[in-house]
Amino acid sequence: MRVLGVDPGLTRCGVGVVEGVPGRACTLIEYTVVRSDPDMDLPDRLLNLDVALTELVARHRPDSVAVERVFSQHNVRTVMGTAQASAVAILAGARAGLPVQTYTPSEVKAAVTGSGTADKAQVTAMVTRLLNLDAPPKPADAADALALAICHVWRGGIKSKLAAAAAAETKLAAASKLAFASKLAAAAAAAAAAGSRRGGQR
Template sequence: MRVLGVDPGLTRCGVGVVEGAPGRPCTLIAYYVVYTDHGDELPARLLHLDRSLTELVAEHRPDSVAVERVFSQHNVSTVMGTAQASGIAVLAGARAGLPVQTYTPSEVKAAVTGSGKADKAQITAMVTRLLRLPEPPRPADAADALALAICHVWRGGSRSKLAVAADRARRGGAR
């Protein structure tokens, strides 16, 4: 199973692609950080993010997409931009017809480190080890996206695939 993970952000959006199966080691396919300029207007930033994510989904053809869930208790000055970026990320997967699953930061931390309260350094260390990388992913923003993708592989993306199919059948195409 190939999973594209997205750690959403308006200024820096981490993207990680891994391949694997539940209970087996994952393999790194690629990782990226999509940057948008803080000085640009919001429409241009969201458009750039949408195009970049759409391109990466088309390029890597993942079986599913995993996106970090955003909470309002995050940094208030950036949370709105992060929420908008997460909406764009979920949409990029859905527009490609892929199942999209969201995970809380604690779920991701628990999946890769065994603790829902692990810090950033611990996540980076575990991602480096789990993917057998010669050195930590740079920039560090990509490590969270890779952790998300690993989390989704290990939790088995098939459940959400069924859910999405059922959802589609139920909804039909009505506006």
């Protein structure tokens, strides 16, 4: 299974794509960091992230998306931006009709290092080893995103299948998700067309 992991952030958003099966070494497909200038307006920053993540999802066609769950114990100002970036990441997966799973930082650390309190260096070292990389992925946001993706393949593979099965029985079944995605594409196209028709302010 192919998983796209996202370590959400407005200034730096880590993205890592891996492929593998539970219990075996995973293969690195790509990692990257989507950046935006803190001086940019919030709408432009969110749009920039949305476009980048939508493109990554469309290009890599993962089976599911894993996003780090945002906690509130950090700096409150930063957390608001992180919460907004995580919404963009979750939407990018959901809009493509994919199952999206969130994990806490300690779940991810425990999955790749065996300890929920491991530090960043330890996580990066394990990610480097588990993906058979020659050098550690940089910056740390990318390593975290890869750890998330590995965590989902190993721990979440099952979770994700259960979630997918459950989703199929709920109101938002796969079919209606696809209908949503098509409706969205149509609405986006209509909005783009409306935008290009509109010359200036009314």
